[in-house]
Amino acid sequence: MKYKIALFLLLIFVLQSCQDENEKRRAENEKVAKKNEKIFNNINKAWIFIDEPINDIAEQKISSWNEWRDFLKEIGEKPRRTIGAFQKKSKAISNKAMALNNNIPPEFNQPAIKSRISILITKVRMMDLFIHLSKIPDEKVTFLIGDINKEIVSLERQMDKIVEKAKIPKEEGEADFLRMLDTTRAIPNTNADQMRMHNLDQNSPKVE
Template identity: 75%
Template sequence: MKYKISLFLLFVFVLNSCQNEDEKRRAENEKEAKKKEVIFNTINKGWEFIDEPINEISEQKVSSWNEWREFLKEIADKPRKTIGAFQKKSAVISKKALALNDNIPAEFNVPAIKSRISVLITKVKMMDLFIHLNQIPAEKVTFLVGEINKELVSLERQMDNIIVKSKIPKEQGEEDFLKMLDTTRAIPNATAVPIQAQNTDNKLPKVE
């Protein structure tokens, strides 16, 4: 009899333990789900890129610079529903950003543009890194979205600045002055007459 009672009590204890574990697991799952929901909502709210050219010059480049057009197109396509969708989109944006180093239009293939593209790529890669962490720092991701927008504005304004400067007419004589400063255009002095060595034998005293 005592054996049956002990067995029954053990069964009740095990059953209660299992129920407690299930409740604990359920509570942890709910907590994790709420945490993921907060992360998703934060990123979803802050994922707002400047996906349209801010001036006429950058708008013109959308049609002629394929890599630039593809990048703007990619950031304009906002993910939906899951954090996984944002992670996939971030990876694609990072790839498109790297491609901006290719086929840069001749007028923009200058250090001022290249340096801004480099900074833009760095911030896109940082965003992609953070959003793929196991514990996603949502605030850092959205902060980097804002930083990327700043770099986009800076890049487009620099593009505009280059075009505006190229349209300013040079003053009379400026072109010739610039050519003179260009040492690669210097004409070698080919007319110099070599100095011939004089025959000094006649001046030497003769020894009798």
């Protein structure tokens, strides 16, 4: 009889322990779910990119610079419902950003533009890195979204400056002055000239 009672009590203890473990696991899952929901809501709220050109110059480039057009289109498509969708979209944006180094229009293929593209790519790749971490630092992701928007504006303004500067007519004589800055044309080879003059003097007939 005592054996049956002990077995019964042990069974109750095991069942109670399993129930407590299930409750603990359920509470932990609820805690994780709430945290993930908060992360999702923060990122979803901040996920607003400048996907339209801010000036006429950038608008014109959409038709000729395919990579820039594709990048703006990619950031304009907002993911929905799950953090996984944001992760997938972030990777796609990163790929489009990397492509901006290709086929840069000739008038923009200069250091001022390339440096801004490089900074933009760095910001996008950082965002993609953070959003794929197991514990997503949502505050860093949202901060980088703002930074990416700033870099987009900076790049488009630089485009505008380059085009506007190209419209300014050169003053009379400026082209000649710029050519004179070319040292290969402006500075004669004086040493070679002096040697030639010396040789001519040596070889010329002398009158007694």
